[in-house]
Amino acid sequence: MKRFLETGNFAITEGAILAGCRFFAGYPITPATELAEAMSFRLPQEGGVYLQAEDETAAMHMCIGASLGGYKAMTATSGPGFILYADPYGWALGCETPLVVLNSGRVGPVSGITGAPGQGEFYLTRYPTQGGNFEAICLAPNSAQECMAMTVEAFYLSERFRMPVTVLADQLITDGFEDISVPENEEEMKKMGFRTWSRKIHQGPDFYPATDEIDIPPVVLGHNTGALCSDWTPTEEGYDIEEVEAHHKHAYRLIYKVRNHRDLFNHHYDKKFMDDDPDLIVVSYGTPSRVVNTAVSKARDEGLKVGALRLINLWPFPDEFFGAKTKYLAVELNWDGQLVREVQRAVPKDSEVHFLGSCGDLPTIPDLIETFEKVLKDEPLARKGWKLEAW
Amino acid sequence: MEYRATEITSRYLRSRKIPSTACSGCGLGMNHKIVIQAVKELGLEVPDIVWGTSIGCAGRQTFATWKGDGFAGTHGRVYAIARGLRIALPPEKKIILTVGDGDAFGIGLTHLIHSARSNADMTVIVNDNLGYQSTGGQYGWTTPQGSKTDSSPYGMFEHNLMSEGMDVLKILKGAGATFLARHVAMDGAWAVETVKKGILNTGFSLIHMPYPCPTNFGSRELGSRNQVNIFRWIRDHSAPLGEEKEDTFWATGIWHDASNSRPEFSQFVHETVEKIRRTGTI
Numbered sequence: 001m002k003r004f005l006e007t008g009n010f011a012i013t014e015g016a017i018l019a020g021c022r023f024f025a026g027y028p029i030t031p032a033t034e035l036a037e038a039m040s041f042r043l044p045q046e047g048g049v050y051l052q053a054e055d056e057t058a059a060m061h062m063c064i065g066a067s068l069g070g071y072k073a074m075t076a077t078s079g080p081g082f083i084l085y086a087d088p089y090g091w092a093l094g095c096e097t098p099l100v101v102l103n104s105g106r107v108g109p110v111s112g113i114t115g116a117p118g119q120g121e122f123y124l125t126r127y128p129t130q131g132g133n134f135e136a137i138c139l140a141p142n143s144a145q146e147c148m149a150m151t152v153e154a155f156y157l158s159e160r161f162r163m164p165v166t167v168l169a170d171q172l173i174t175d176g177f178e179d180i181s182v183p184e185n186e187e188e189m190k191k192m193g194f195r196t197w198s199r200k201i202h203q204g205p206d207f208y209p210a211t212d213e214i215d216i217p218p219v220v221l222g223h224n225t226g227a228l229c230s231d232w233t234p235t236e237e238g239y240d241i242e243e244v245e246a247h248h249k250h251a252y253r254l255i256y257k258v259r260n261h262r263d264l265f266n267h268h269y270d271k272k273f274m275d276d277d278p279d280l281i282v283v284s285y286g287t288p289s290r291v292v293n294t295a296v297s298k299a300r301d302e303g304l305k306v307g308a309l310r311l312i313n314l315w316p317f318p319d320e321f322f323g324a325k326t327k328y329l330a331v332e333l334n335w336d337g338q339l340v341r342e343v344q345r346a347v348p349k350d351s352e353v354h355f356l357g358s359c360g361d362l363p364t365i366p367d368l369i370e371t372f373e374k375v376l377k378d379e380p381l382a383r384k385g386w387k388l389e390a391w
Numbered sequence: 392m393e394y395r396a397t398e399i400t401s402r403y404l405r406s407r408k409i410p411s412t413a414c415s416g417c418g419l420g421m422n423h424k425i426v427i428q429a430v431k432e433l434g435l436e437v438p439d440i441v442w443g444t445s446i447g448c449a450g451r452q453t454f455a456t457w458k459g460d461g462f463a464g465t466h467g468r469v470y471a472i473a474r475g476l477r478i479a480l481p482p483e484k485k486i487i488l489t490v491g492d493g494d495a496f497g498i499g500l501t502h503l504i505h506s507a508r509s510n511a512d513m514t515v516i517v518n519d520n521l522g523y524q525s526t527g528g529q530y531g532w533t534t535p536q537g538s539k540t541d542s543s544p545y546g547m548f549e550h551n552l553m554s555e556g557m558d559v560l561k562i563l564k565g566a567g568a569t570f571l572a573r574h575v576a577m578d579g580a581w582a583v584e585t586v587k588k589g590i591l592n593t594g595f596s597l598i599h600m601p602y603p604c605p606t607n608f609g610s611r612e613l614g615s616r617n618q619v620n621i622f623r624w625i626r627d628h629s630a631p632l633g634e635e636k637e638d639t640f641w642a643t644g645i646w647h648d649a650s651n652s653r654p655e656f657s658q659f660v661h662e663t664v665e666k667i668r669r670t671g672t673i
Contacts, residue, residue: 062474221462228460
């Protein structure tokens with residue numbers, strides 16, 4: 001085990017290399033540039049290829065090409081680039097191409113503030129492309145160390161499910177320096193809970209089974225298997241077809257291969273003071289969850305019966321954690337309220353769901369404790385002169 | 392109608408997709424035949440080529456026709472996919488892309504230029520039906536000026552990549568393409584010789600091949616779906632390079648042949664990576 005005082009970007013690079021990634025294509029964008037830089041330094045040392053693309057669309061398409069050729073591939077960006085991934089993301093979902101995409105969130109919309117953390121892509125990671133008829137997978141680390149773990153995990157899931165997987169971080173997590181332990185061999189990786197899955201090559205010309213099966217090797221071109229893949233509705237053999245019944249089979253697979261294997265995701269979450277049926281559950285992910293954890297500990301010291309639920313597997317959304325009929329507070333880095341909508345959908349009927357957002361800055365611990373108190377006492381919420389509606 | 396497979400089609404193409412679903416009288420099959428004939432004359436076999444296609448008439452009608460491995464990209468992006476694939480494939484595998492004019496010279500032009508810039512080994516056959524015909528017949532970036540289409544009812548009056556002395560091949564030459572040529576679909580055996588040279592170039596090759604669309608372009612511009620009219624019209628407006636007349640739209644032949652004159656993208660990248668891995672420097 002090697003220890004470093006390094007950034008989340010460094011940790012992601014090492015995680016990708018541990019997972020077998022040997023191809024990275026990216027386009028410079030704050031705050032994901034340092035990851036591209038780290039990849040350009042590290043990949044050649046491991047015999048891997050780093051390419052700078054002419055734009056984000058090309059970057060992810062180049063990753064698709066490399067993945068189609070048998071490489072494990074990754075790309076990274078921030079919100080303004082993630083929106084340009086919509087085109088290739090859809091292709092990779094439809095053609096069941098394994099890929100890993102990192103999105104380091106900054107405050108938007110559009111270019112916004114390049115150097116401030118944001119969580120404006122919560123729903124965009126669920127719907128990273130148009131058209132619907134698919135499920136998406138997204139993991140949200142909240143530390144540099146976890147960035148490494150979730151990158152490894154993302155590669156594992158992308159191979160088993162044959163699909164792109166998003167790692168959703170934010171500017172503070174990818175740019176922040178932290179203590180990082182990097183495993184040096186497989187035994188150490190196992191000890192740290194890292195799961196890996198090697199690339200397998202589809203031996204037949206058939207493209208997909210019309211079932212929810214996973215662990216089917218992806219299409220790899222160049223082995224003369226007669227494999228076909230395209231952006232059109234495919235037949236099971238990979239031919240393009242304009243036919244509703246064929247599309248039903250394809251859509252069923254893209255949705256249910258994920259929905260019917262949720263057991264693979266369940267163990268990724270983080271709970272604090274959740275064992276005694278708290279009166280208020282504070283839900284968050286990414287950077288705000290670190291402030292929330294401290295605030296909840298302090299609130300407990302002050303006698304408030306508060307618990308913290310941090311989500312790591314964002315998509316598919318872990319509805320099973322929202323069974324308690326109690327009060328909920330979603331804390332996130334946007335003012336429009338995204339996570340809160342999903343919490344509201346998942347909780348039992350008549351549960352109270354509240355929202356505390358910030359826009360380019362972070363909630364402070366006193367802010368949070370004050371909000372907990374108000375919610376518990378049924379008082380209206382307000383912050384910095386902005387009247388925020390109770391959800 | 393019974394379709395009888397010839398030796399060349401049963402050797403290289405999938406019976407399920409040939410004949411294609413193209414409109415009656417479409418000239419795309421002539422271009423397709425030229426490329427397959429070139430492959431045959433070079434002695435290449437099905438495993439030697441990975442075939443990529445794009446969106447639109449040219450992409451959709453040629454997708455999955457190749458007996459071997461094949462893929463179709465989203466609109467305009469197949470050149471970026473091919474570059475990633477080029478890195479992963481062994482150098483002896485050829486990549487042939489059959490694409491349309493909207494895909495290559497419109498939505499995909501940036502990616503095309505960067506593929507030329509990097510000299511990635513691929514042979515791009517741009518099947519130019521003079522506009523966006525699968526969406527009903529709108530003008531494109533190589534549609535002759537003055538042409539009437541569904542989106543230029545008064546005649547196409549914009550400046551484009553083939554108007555007033557401009558030529559899209561000049562852009563690609565400037566970008567670093569190592570083989571560039573143009574043929575119309577009726578050039579037959581002459582075009583086959585050119586495509587062979589394009590495939591043999593270990594680098595970025597592009598052959599621009601205008602072909603007749605009687606259904607949309609012909610019916611709007613010439614007022615008739617008669618195939619003979621649009622075939623004649625295209626033939627009459629083309630001339631070999633150096634023999635251009637005043638009404639020549641397409642000067643045909645090899646425009647630029649710098650085959651194998653500079654390092655190929657993926658081989659260069661892999662050699663450099665290997666050197667860094669061994670010595671820590673380039």
